Amino acid sequence: MRRRLFAIIRKEFIHIFRDWRTLMIIILMPILMIVLYGYAITLDMRNIVFGVIDDARTTESRALIEAFSENGFFRPLHREIRRDDMEELFMRRDVHMVLVIPKTLSTDLITRRTATVQLIVDAGDSNVGTFVNNYAAQVLNIHNRRVNDTSPLLFTITPRIFYNPDMNSTHFFVPGLVALILMLISALLTSIAITREKETGTMEQILVSPVHAREIVLGKVLPYVFLGLINASLILISAWILFAVPVRGSLLLLGVLSLVYVFVALSFGLLISTVARTQLIAMFGTLMATILPTIMLSGFIFPIASMPDILQYFAQILPATYFLLIIRAIMLKGVGLAELWPEALILTGMGVLLLFAATRRFRMRLE
Amino acid sequence: MSSEHLRFTGDPALPASEFAVSATDLTKRFGTFTAVDAISFTVRKGEIFGFLGANGAGKTTAIRMFCGLLPPTSGTANVAGYNIRTQSRYIKQTIGYMSQKFSLYEDLTVAQNIEFYGGIYGLTREHIARKTEQLLEELQLQDRRNKLTASLPLGWKQRLALSVSLLHDPSIIFLDEPTGGVDPISRRNFWRIIYEIAGSGKTVFVTTHYMDEAEYCNRLSIMYRGRIIEIGHPGELKERYGLDSMQDIFIHLVGGDIRPENTP
Numbered sequence: 001m002r003r004r005l006f007a008i009i010r011k012e013f014i015h016i017f018r019d020w021r022t023l024m025i026i027i028l029m030p031i032l033m034i035v036l037y038g039y040a041i042t043l044d045m046r047n048i049v050f051g052v053i054d055d056a057r058t059t060e061s062r063a064l065i066e067a068f069s070e071n072g073f074f075r076p077l078h079r080e081i082r083r084d085d086m087e088e089l090f091m092r093r094d095v096h097m098v099l100v101i102p103k104t105l106s107t108d109l110i111t112r113r114t115a116t117v118q119l120i121v122d123a124g125d126s127n128v129g130t131f132v133n134n135y136a137a138q139v140l141n142i143h144n145r146r147v148n149d150t151s152p153l154l155f156t157i158t159p160r161i162f163y164n165p166d167m168n169s170t171h172f173f174v175p176g177l178v179a180l181i182l183m184l185i186s187a188l189l190t191s192i193a194i195t196r197e198k199e200t201g202t203m204e205q206i207l208v209s210p211v212h213a214r215e216i217v218l219g220k221v222l223p224y225v226f227l228g229l230i231n232a233s234l235i236l237i238s239a240w241i242l243f244a245v246p247v248r249g250s251l252l253l254l255g256v257l258s259l260v261y262v263f264v265a266l267s268f269g270l271l272i273s274t275v276a277r278t279q280l281i282a283m284f285g286t287l288m289a290t291i292l293p294t295i296m297l298s299g300f301i302f303p304i305a306s307m308p309d310i311l312q313y314f315a316q317i318l319p320a321t322y323f324l325l326i327i328r329a330i331m332l333k334g335v336g337l338a339e340l341w342p343e344a345l346i347l348t349g350m351g352v353l354l355l356f357a358a359t360r361r362f363r364m365r366l367e
Numbered sequence: 368m369s370s371e372h373l374r375f376t377g378d379p380a381l382p383a384s385e386f387a388v389s390a391t392d393l394t395k396r397f398g399t400f401t402a403v404d405a406i407s408f409t410v411r412k413g414e415i416f417g418f419l420g421a422n423g424a425g426k427t428t429a430i431r432m433f434c435g436l437l438p439p440t441s442g443t444a445n446v447a448g449y450n451i452r453t454q455s456r457y458i459k460q461t462i463g464y465m466s467q468k469f470s471l472y473e474d475l476t477v478a479q480n481i482e483f484y485g486g487i488y489g490l491t492r493e494h495i496a497r498k499t500e501q502l503l504e505e506l507q508l509q510d511r512r513n514k515l516t517a518s519l520p521l522g523w524k525q526r527l528a529l530s531v532s533l534l535h536d537p538s539i540i541f542l543d544e545p546t547g548g549v550d551p552i553s554r555r556n557f558w559r560i561i562y563e564i565a566g567s568g569k570t571v572f573v574t575t576h577y578m579d580e581a582e583y584c585n586r587l588s589i590m591y592r593g594r595i596i597e598i599g600h601p602g603e604l605k606e607r608y609g610l611d612s613m614q615d616i617f618i619h620l621v622g623g624d625i626r627p628e629n630t631p
Binding site: 007008011014018202206208210 | 434462475482486488
């Protein structure tokens with residue numbers, strides 16, 4: 001048993017290291033992906049351009065415009081706009097918001113001690129609309145206090161934000177990216193492992209030998225676990241260097257659980273490999289079965305809790321769902337195994353189950 | 368089915384059966400297509416037994432059933448005294464197989480291929496090392512041991528594949544069109560080796576669609592559309608039909624009824 005298994009493992013390693021081009025792709029692609037996605041996917045908004053219709057043209061109105069412009073969030077459109085232009089500016093997406101200051105601003109402030117300004121917000125993207133609205137409200141709040149800090153406030157809420165105090169969405173996305181990329185690459189690696197040998201005809205030669213299905217399956221998975229570990233380390237190091245995502249918890253725990261996750265993905269790829277007839281089908285199937293569900297349903301972007309029931313059930317069977325909980329908890333919150341053992345256990349179970357299924361499936365294909 | 372012409376070199380070490388291979392109504396269907404249609408025959412130990420037939424006649428399917436790669440639809444067969452339905456694990460340890468398609472790893476070196484195939488038959492490292500030296504010497508490939516298998520000429524690849532399939536010293540060797548695409552001289556050399564193998568007491572089961580190769584066999588069965596339509600010693604068949612060559616016998620038996628895609 002052991003001799004046959006080692007023979008297969010040794011052979012797989014020779015394949016891996018002989019084909020250095022593929023090896024470079026395996027190693028560089030994840031880094032490339034994390035760079036591309038890491039910079040592209042962000043929910044943080046900056047440089048939202050706003051226009052101003054200033055009918056007052058007083059010191060007070062200029063102070064208000066200044067208040068909007070002084071942080072990095074809003075950027076004023078450097079020209080006068082007229083009411084007639086407004087619609088077109090929105091249409092052309094030149095502005096996301098227009099601030100309308102009435103002629104009576106300064107006099108109202110003196111006579112009524114309060115004044116009203118109008119905000120017109122483009123909510124074509126509802127998320128952006130909400131963000132802009134909230135930010136604008138905050139800007140006005142701060143400005144109010146600066147202008148008159150004696151104004152009575154009954155309650156003030158002073159939030160303390162835990163785990164990601166800057167509310168930096170990169171810190172939320174990069175761990176998710178790690179989960180996505182590891183799943184994709186690992187599953188791809190093994191998805192062609194058996195199909196390739198079916199295509200070249202070498203599988204037939206292996207099948208007439210006394211090798212067991214479990215020896216072939218294990219012999220195919222183990223070398224790639226090693227490769228997966230290298231991949232996982234590279235991705236985590238890139239995430240740390242490029243995006244300064246912290247690892248607050250145990251690095252060892254993160255490493256071990258990443259390995260478990262890689263093992264799940266590899267076993268899944270191998271299961272596909274036992275079913276698919278050609279390498280092309282295997283790769284395509286793997287792409288379909290990993291990317292979409294992982295992005296849409298694992299909680300990578302959209303919270304699982306807000307999905308319809310049926311999709312929530314589906315999310316429960318995705319390995320990425322559990323790994324996302326694990327990796328975010330370890331990296332951002334510093335959570336340990338004491339809290340994460342259920343997810344770790346589920347992932348391990350999934351890996352064993354998938355490997356078992358691949359073995360069973362493979363035995364049937366011996367026919 | 369037995370014949371007086373048979374050369375018989377029985378191996379007393381093998382118990383149970385005097386036959387290396389025996390098939391009884393062995394049948395394989397793929398859906399509605401019957402690839403192998405109730406074939407029955409026996410192969411004695413030490414024989415060179417040939418399956419002659421056009422492409423698609425069912426030779427490969429039959430050989431795959433003997434090697435445990437395909438389960439039969441009905442009927443049964445024994446290989447080395449073991450039942451192909453229930454004891455294929457034992458069969459695999461006892462037989463060697465060389466498939467139609469060249470099936471060494473092109474991106475592995477000659478030595479690495481030998482090491483791998485020795486390994487999956489559970490041979491020890493020392494055993495493999497010894498075999499490797501012996502084999503490289505026989506094939507005169509010592510200076511190419513660390514060259515990629517892809518760089519070898521086809522004739523050598525096939526000889527290497529044959530040697531590799533003999534690594535674990537099987538008592539029966541199945542060769543599925545081993546000389547496909549090889550020049551006549553390489554083919555002759557290949558057959559010289561087949562005779563050596565048979566001379567050492569092993570049974571050789573070979574499929575071919577070359578008529579000249581059919582003449583080299585001790586005994587021959589002609590397959591046509593999944594059935595065995597004739598079986599016997601080449602000389603005996605020629606006598607029976609009063610014809611000079613296997614080619615003539617084949618055409619006589621199959622007649623003009625060769626579908627175009629089945630032309631040898």
